[in-house]
Amino acid sequence: MDLNSDSTKPIYIRIAEWIENEIIADRFQSDEKVHSQYQLADLFNINPATAAKGLTILVEQQILYKRRGLGMFVALEAKSMILEKRRNETLTQMAMELVLEARRLSVTEEELIQLIKKCEGEQK
Amino acid sequence: MFLSNSTLGEVVRTQVKFKMNAYLGTLVSLVFVQLLGLVFSMNGTSSMSTNINNTDIQVVVVSTDTVFIFVAIWALFIGNVITTKGYRNSNLSFVTNSFSNNLSNIIVLIMMSVFAGVTTFLSNNILRTVLPLFNNVDYVKSVSIIDDPLGSIINMGLLICLILMISAGGYLWGTLVYMHKAYMFLLIVLIIATPTTKTGQMILQFIFVDNGSLLFLIVKLIGVSIVLFVLAIVCSNRLEVRR
Amino acid sequence: MTVIDCQNLKKRYKRMNALEDITFQLEDQKITGLIGRNGAGKTTLLKVLAGFIRESSGDVKVFSNNPYNNLRVSANSILVDDQMSFPDSLTLADILETAPDFYKRWDAELATNLFRYFRLNPKQLHARLSKGNKATFNMIFGLSTRCELTMFDEPTNGMDEAVRSDFYRALLKDYIAHPRTILISSHHLAEMEHLLEDILLIHKGKVVFHQSLEEVKEYAVALQGPTNLVEKMTAGKEILHTKQLDSQRKYVVIRREDLPLIEGVMIYPVSASDVCMYVTDDRKGGIDDVFK
Numbered sequence: 001m002d003l004n005s006d007s008t009k010p011i012y013i014r015i016a017e018w019i020e021n022e023i024i025a026d027r028f029q030s031d032e033k034v035h036s037q038y039q040l041a042d043l044f045n046i047n048p049a050t051a052a053k054g055l056t057i058l059v060e061q062q063i064l065y066k067r068r069g070l071g072m073f074v075a076l077e078a079k080s081m082i083l084e085k086r087r088n089e090t091l092t093q094m095a096m097e098l099v100l101e102a103r104r105l106s107v108t109e110e111e112l113i114q115l116i117k118k119c120e121g122e123q124k
Numbered sequence: 125m126f127l128s129n130s131t132l133g134e135v136v137r138t139q140v141k142f143k144m145n146a147y148l149g150t151l152v153s154l155v156f157v158q159l160l161g162l163v164f165s166m167n168g169t170s171s172m173s174t175n176i177n178n179t180d181i182q183v184v185v186v187s188t189d190t191v192f193i194f195v196a197i198w199a200l201f202i203g204n205v206i207t208t209k210g211y212r213n214s215n216l217s218f219v220t221n222s223f224s225n226n227l228s229n230i231i232v233l234i235m236m237s238v239f240a241g242v243t244t245f246l247s248n249n250i251l252r253t254v255l256p257l258f259n260n261v262d263y264v265k266s267v268s269i270i271d272d273p274l275g276s277i278i279n280m281g282l283l284i285c286l287i288l289m290i291s292a293g294g295y296l297w298g299t300l301v302y303m304h305k306a307y308m309f310l311l312i313v314l315i316i317a318t319p320t321t322k323t324g325q326m327i328l329q330f331i332f333v334d335n336g337s338l339l340f341l342i343v344k345l346i347g348v349s350i351v352l353f354v355l356a357i358v359c360s361n362r363l364e365v366r367r
Numbered sequence: 368m369t370v371i372d373c374q375n376l377k378k379r380y381k382r383m384n385a386l387e388d389i390t391f392q393l394e395d396q397k398i399t400g401l402i403g404r405n406g407a408g409k410t411t412l413l414k415v416l417a418g419f420i421r422e423s424s425g426d427v428k429v430f431s432n433n434p435y436n437n438l439r440v441s442a443n444s445i446l447v448d449d450q451m452s453f454p455d456s457l458t459l460a461d462i463l464e465t466a467p468d469f470y471k472r473w474d475a476e477l478a479t480n481l482f483r484y485f486r487l488n489p490k491q492l493h494a495r496l497s498k499g500n501k502a503t504f505n506m507i508f509g510l511s512t513r514c515e516l517t518m519f520d521e522p523t524n525g526m527d528e529a530v531r532s533d534f535y536r537a538l539l540k541d542y543i544a545h546p547r548t549i550l551i552s553s554h555h556l557a558e559m560e561h562l563l564e565d566i567l568l569i570h571k572g573k574v575v576f577h578q579s580l581e582e583v584k585e586y587a588v589a590l591q592g593p594t595n596l597v598e599k600m601t602a603g604k605e606i607l608h609t610k611q612l613d614s615q616r617k618y619v620v621i622r623r624e625d626l627p628l629i630e631g632v633m634i635y636p637v638s639a640s641d642v643c644m645y646v647t648d649d650r651k652g653g654i655d656d657v658f659k
Contacts, residue, residue: 010581011561038543045536047398048543049564053581104630125368125395125515127430128471130442138468145465146454214454216419217508218469221436361436364420 011046015054018044020063020082023074030076034064061085132227135219139228140235142218143206147232150202154240157198158247161191165251186255188248192283195244199287203233203294207302207356216365226357233291241284245276278338285345292352299356303363370395370516370548371416375425378411378572385411387572389425393550395515398542400563400580401552402643408572409552410448413520416550417446429516442470447509448520449502453493459504460489463511470512478511481537485530498525506534510541519551523558535559556640566639570647583639586646591618592632600632608645610655620645 009017019035022028035043040051055072058064063081064072075081102112171184205211206229215225300307318324331348335341371393378386386408393399403409414420415427418434418441427433434440453462463482467473482489485503487496496504502525509517523531539562542549553559556566566583568575576583587607590597594617601619608620620637628634637645 010584012581041543042540045539046561047539047564047580048546049397050561050580100628125370126472127439127443127515130438130471132438135438135442135469142465142468145461146456149456210452211454213450214452217451217453218466219438219442221418221438221441223436224438 011044012050012053012057015040015044015046015051016057019054019058020086023063023078024082026079028074030074030078032074033070034072034074036071130219132224135224136227136231139215139218139220139224140231143215143228143232144235146214147206147236150205150236151239154195154198154236154243157194158191158243161188161194162247162251162254164194165190166255186251188244188251191244191247192286195240195287196290199237199240199291200294200297202236203291203296204298204301206232207295207298207360209302212302212365222361222363222365223357226353226360229295230353233295234288237284237288237291240287241280244287245280245283278342281342282338282345285342285349289345289349289352292349292356296352296356296359299360299363303359368395369393369428370430371550372428372431373425374427376412376415376422376427377424378408378415378420379423384572386415386422389569389572389574391567391574391577393548393567395548396546397564398538398549398551398562399565399567400556400559401550401567401569402554402556403552403569404554404647406571407569407647409569410520411572412569413446413448413518413550413552416516417444417518419446443514444516444518445470445509445512445514446518446520447505447522449498449505449524451505451508455492455494458490458492459487459496462493462508463489466508466511470514472513474511474513477541478507481507481510485533499527499530502526503530503534506537510537513545513547516548516550519549521553522551523553523555531558535562538562556643557638560639566643568643568647575646580639583642584636585623586639586642587620587637588623588626589618589620589635589637590626590632591635592616592629596629596632600626600629607642608648 019028022034028034034055037048037052037055040046040054041048044051055064059066059072061081063075063078065075066072098112102109107115165186165188171182173180173182175181212225297307297311300310318328331344332341335344369392371391373389373391376386376389377384389408389412401409401412411420415422416429416434418429418437421435429437429440430443432440434444457465459482463475463478466478467475482504485500485507487500487504487507491500493501493504502522506519506522509519509522523534526534535558538549538551542562550567551559551562560580563580565577565579567577568583576586578586590600591612593615594611597617597619601621604621604624606619606621608618610618612618620641626634
């Protein structure tokens with residue numbers, strides 16, 4: 001992941017998302033220690049404070065938990081929480097954008113649903 | 125947060141070591157200047173010829189005064205040059221403040237003056253050794269350090285203090301010029317004014333003539349040097365660097 | 368702990384006021400970008416902080432001391448800029464050997480390794496170095512002092528692209544290993560913003576803002592679309608920048624707030640570097656207006 005590429009998302013959000021992706025992919029297991037802010041800073045060539053902010057977001061969402069003096073660990077239900085969250089937030093957001101774009105292109109609701117079904121079919 | 129605490133003494137000591145290392149080239153220039161002075165001294169400062177029974181006797185007075193004059197100009201220049209922008213700025217990359225910079229400069233000037241004084245004094249001996257090789261000389265008469273140890277040491281001390289005082293003058297002058305370019309003319313005015321005005325003559329007389337002994341003169345020279353250095357320190361404390 | 372504390376700091380030169388009114392505080396162990404346009408007063412501010420020049424009025428404290436002519440500040444801070452010089456009689460190797468006498472936390476290993484990596488010649492004289500190599504050497508010197516307050520004034524001037532990115536990487540790695548207060552000035556915010564925690568933006572000798580980088584990135588939004596729609600949306604708002612794209616479309620930057628989505632109007636984020644540029648722009652209109 002290149003964090004310095006042109007993306008509209010703030011870097012700390014992308015850090016949080018990267019850790020979430022690692023958890024979803026089982027590269028960080030439950031109760032396993034994740035990278036420290038300094039490791040993340042080194043890995044992504046960013047300021048440690050920015051990395052810390054990414055970690056803090058996940059702690060606030062209880063995806064990670066803090067052990068004093070030891071670091072950040074993956075919560076037991078982290079993976080399912082992330083999946084749930086993404087379903088609710090990310091997918092809704094993307095659907096919203098999809099609907100807007102469809103309207104701009106004068107694609108009807110019918111056509112849009114057809115399109116989604118077609119994509120679904122291709123993925124199977 | 126860890127802050128290192130450096131005392132003034134430590135910093136000055138480090139700076140002296142660093143500056144002696146960095147200004148080594150000035151000592152090379154000193155030796156060059158002395159050699160040049162020696163060459164000019166070879167012909168002597170005055171001579172006298174007599175003829176006794178068809179034998180020509182020529183008495184030539186040879187002295188290292190010329191060497192001293194060259195060294196004096198060198199001292200003025202060195203005192204001045206270490207206050208210039210290049211020298212000043214190159215110290216800033218290391219730990220310093222105005223006072224420690226002045227102190228270390230003064231110590232360096234003292235060390236250089238001692239070196240210059242001793243070598244200039246000894247150049248007399250070089251002259252004595254070299255003279256017979258180039259000139260048609262039969263007999264060299266001079267007082268050496270063995271003949272009059274105390275007198276020689278006082279002479280050497282006098283030489284050192286004179287050089288120090290001149291370098292102190294150069295140092296103050298350089299500091300003033302760094303403050304304002306117009307002071308450049310100060311030295312020229314002083315050179316002309318000192319021997320030609322009443323006050324100038326009185327000052328010269330007070331320092332160089334009214335002396336009970338050479339030791340007293342040494343004390344006076346040191347006193348003048350201290351005054352010059354203190355003036356330079358006071359002036360440069362208000363001086364901003366790397367503007 | 369507060370490393371720098373400036374209150375109403377002013378610096379007057381003979382013909383102009385370089386610093387009008389600077390008030391800010393810097394906490395320790397942060398990398399702060401000192402950003403401003405040419406002539407904003409960045410260099411003057413850094414020189415006051417380094418103790419090279421004295422403030423005309425106001426109060427300035429570095430490690431709780433006035434930095435001017437202060438030995439403690441000198442021993443614990445370093446200003447790396449292109450005016451940095453060393454005695455002509457010392458080679459680069461001599462300089463690196465002398466440094467630990469002065470800087471008690473000097474990291475000789477880092478100095479040697481960086482020196483080798485950048486292929487500098489130890490027998491070279493500082494004054495003879497090319498512009499880029501001089502900047503590189505000064506940077507190595509500055510990093511190796513490990514001073515609690517390390518300041519860089521336009522450190523990458525003269526460095527080529529590869530050396531620049533190596534420099535930023537070296538700075539970050541060394542900071543991670545040995546956190547300390549780093550203040551780095553530049554007018555190329557974009558190339559170093561990934562390193563920064565905070566931004567101190569100054570303009571015409573005054574502090575415009577002192578915020579975290581993330582706050583700066585969320586400071587403004589840009590709207591682009593049909594002129595009438597964009598003007599309706601931005602009416603009565605603080606406009607930072609406008610640009611007429613063509614006869615029908617307009618680009619307007621305003622302070623960030625929640626805006627309704629309107630068909631035809633695109634909303635873009637504004638980069639930190641653009642934010643700094645827009646808020647320090649005194650001109651009406653942009654360069655395009657010159658060519659009308």
